[in-house]
Amino acid sequence: MITLQKLAKVFNTKDGAVTAVDDIDLTIDQGEIFGVIGYSGAGKSTLIRMLNMLEAPSEGTVEVAGKPMHTLKNRQLREARQEIGMIFQHFNLLWSRTVAENIAFPLEIKGLSKSEQKERVDELIKLVGLEGRGGSYPSQLSGGQKQRVGIARALANNPKVLLCDEATSALDPKTTDSILDLLVDINKKLGLTIVLITHEMHVIRKICHRVAVMENGKIVEQGDVLDIFRRPRQEMTKEFVKQVTEPEETEEALNHLFGEEGIGQVLQLTFVGGETQRPLITDVIRQFEVDISILQGKISQTQHGSYGSLYISMRGDKNTVKEAVDYIRAQQVEVEVIHGG
């Protein structure tokens, strides 16, 4: 559905050239929810804005829904853009227009009759759960409701692709989740391809099928969300995975524990899918002369199944501990020795 080849963007500023996107190759399949994660300045916004040519590439090609976007101009570009909806962090609504009038805006531009517009607006209002609010003005809505208007407007022309530029970054955690649920719902109902950019791994975990990690304009790692959680390779990816698997206070609490006598070896186990339900710890203590204390555990859900993260401390004879760790590794469970290795 989307193919990027050797895509690059260089901004020429007073202080010299800034390479925002650096030689990116990427393919996104139809019906996929694809996330791009990175810290501020990584180049995410520039990348997503090149998908609909809000930003023109310096080099490379962008193909969306079979159209070579980088070659199109004027009318052809306007037509191609109708296949690509977009939502923004700060909603970009028209404040002097009601909810219904905001949603109708792209339909007006397309030249639909008043009655056709009304019919489509009613459908969209229902789709995004804003029944009864069509006559309200944006200033009378909550942040979550404003983003629902943004989504309805972006979907008005039945696009094939929806681009989400930090669409939940201005919302509180509960509202974020309700908007993410809506995006999953729309993806399933309409078979829409969704590309989102974010700096929050929670967003990736909750709704994305695949993810790319961006740093300094490049994609440094990409893959299925579950695989990335299970085996992050790059330091940057590990940091993002920690946002979800390791609450902030964990590191502090563990560091405190490391100072205690007899803590033994502290291990982080990561397991996915059916493995999350295996009685692994029972197996280990039945087979090896080791003592295990569970320090912290968590199971999280992704679009492709669950994964768990468990911190344990293991004590016993050095060789036996090593054998027990090797045994756990042989069960397809990732083991990281984080203390006493």
Ligand SMILES: Nc1ncnc2c1ncn2[C@@H]1O[C@H](COP(=O)(O)OP(=O)(O)OP(=O)(O)O)[C@@H](O)[C@H]1O
């Ligand atoms: N119009 C512009 N002119 C000059 N430099 C720009 C422009 N837009 C972006 N940049 C630079 O390109 C780099 C990437 O910016 P970009 O906004 O794409 O990153 P980002 O990952 O989306 O970060 P953020 O979430 O903070 O927007 C930054 O160094 C930024 O300063």
